[in-house]
Amino acid sequence: MVKYFCCAGLLKSNWDQVCVAFWQRYPNPYSNHVLTEDIIFREVTPTNCLISRRLLTKTSRAPRWMERYLPKHMASSAYIIEDSIVDPLKRTMTTLTWNISHARLMSVEERCEYQINPDNSSWTQIKREAWISSNIYGLSRAIQEFGLARFKNSVTKTMKGFEYHWWCIVGETPSRTLAETATERARETALAAKEKAKDLASQAHKKQYLLQPNPQLSLLPAQAALQLLCPLILLLQLLK
Structure with a gap:
């Protein structure tokens, strides 16, 4: 069983600016979870397409109930492969991203296509698809739901990061950046506290069950x- 997710996005900047922002999007105030990025392969094809492969290291805090299935030294980080192809003639950029860490527990594959918006040539539209799967018997559905929720949250941060770098390219910095960053951190802290409370409640429920x-x-x-x-x-x- 595989969870499939698809969404469309719109960036109010032209395709060239989006491509520049794509390669410069780290670091930004919304990507504190991205630790490193390294280009491990790059070439220009005979048709002038740019093909690249990057290795990303990200923090990936798993919920407590999932940490028992992960090695201790890998429970808080993840390695991601990102392939991309930029076609300057067709004015398209396609990316394929997948995790190489924790793949036995959960696999997340993402495909994005950036192209000129047909209604406004000064804007860029994004089609984003994701496939989330897990083969852990008895837990696959819960793991997939967790992966989907985290992926949706990541999409929101990605779009904000794009917008931030677009403003930097045009020479302006959004005034709400610091406030939004503080709000985002507060929200993450609240979610972490909520998750911890759920874990404590689950442990209490187990103890109660043992006494029943x-x-x-x-x-x-x-x-x-x-x-x-x-x-x-x-x-x-x-x-x-």
Whole structure:
């Protein structure tokens, strides 16, 4: 089962400016999660198309319930491959991006096509497609939903980054950048706190579930319940 996502975007700048902004979009106030970018391959074809491959390193904080499936040294970062082809004659730029880290857990492939807007030649339209898949038995749907939500959030940041660099190209810096960045960080902090609360609630639910098979135990005071559980905990530690 694969999650498919498709959306269209519009940048109110011409195709040439968008291409320039594409190569200069890091760093920007909305890309704090992008740590490094390296061009590992580039060539010009006989038809004057520019083909490039870049390696990106990004922070990728997984939710707590997912971290158990990741190596500790890889749980907070991810490596991304980005292929691109720029056709100056057709005035199109196509990119294909996919993750090489955590691919066994979740695979995310993105294809974007940038071309001149047919209704306004001074604008650029973007068609963005994504395929999100996971083969983890019993968790694939949850992982795909998580991947889709994170991808949508990433799209929003990408568009803001484009707009920021477009303003820089024309010699102006948007006045709302600092305020939006602070708001974005506050929102991310709130989401992280919400996720932590969900994790604590899940752990509490599991503990409650473990106590449910014995109806008498749930009626005992907390101190008496702990006295009954302590010998069991010691026994489990001895059996390890």
